[in-house]
Amino acid sequence: MNRSPAITVHPEQTVPDAARLVERRGVERLPVVDEADRLIGIATRRDLLRxxxxxxxxxxxxxxxxxxxxxxxxxxxxxxxxxREGVVTLDGRVEVRSQVPEPVHALWRLDGVVGVVNGPGLRIDDCESPAPSHRTGSR
Incomplete structure (x- = not known):
């Protein structure tokens, strides 16, 4: 049986950070632990998002x-x-890929945003590395 460590938070973590963690990891309950990792409470998804x-x-x-x-x-x-419930979904197109990363990361810093789904489609992928050229012929 594969047992991974519990996903926990410490009391000094912010509520938005805890809510984002719940959303990203898909958990319903988040144990709150002290500096010695002793359980001191449970934060539920409903409580955090509310x-x-x-x-x-x-x-x-x-x-x-x-x-x-x-x-x-x-x-x-x-x-x-x-x-919906703090999860932002983006659907549409932007001109080039290099326009996307910083604005999408900025979403995570907005109050009330606990998750970001999808992202805009691209007209031009200016971040894609060119395909390697293959040479043919004799040596």
Whole structure:
């Protein structure tokens, strides 16, 4: 039987960080442990996601304005943004891949965002390395 260590948090970790951990790891309960790794409480997924003071529509508006329009320099309807229980889903197209990483990472820093799903499609993959050339012929 494969036993991996429990996913835990310490009391000094922020609620948004704990909520993101719950979302990323797909767990329903998160043990809270002290500095000696002794159990001092349990944080549930429901409790963590409930404490975000922002409505999904508010998060969606901020993502559209700050990420799609400002950071990606796209019209607001170029990338569809949906948010459900703090999980942001992006669907649409951007011009080139190099536009994507920083704005998508910025999503994780927004209050109320606990997860990011998918990402915009690309018109041009400017980060792809060129295929190696194969030479044929005699030596």
């Amino acid at each position: 404490v975000f003071p922002r409505e999904d529509d508010d998060v969606r508006r901020q993502v559209t304005e700050e990420v799609v329009v400002t950071a990606l320099n796209r019209p607001s309807d170029a990338v569809r943004v949906s948010v």
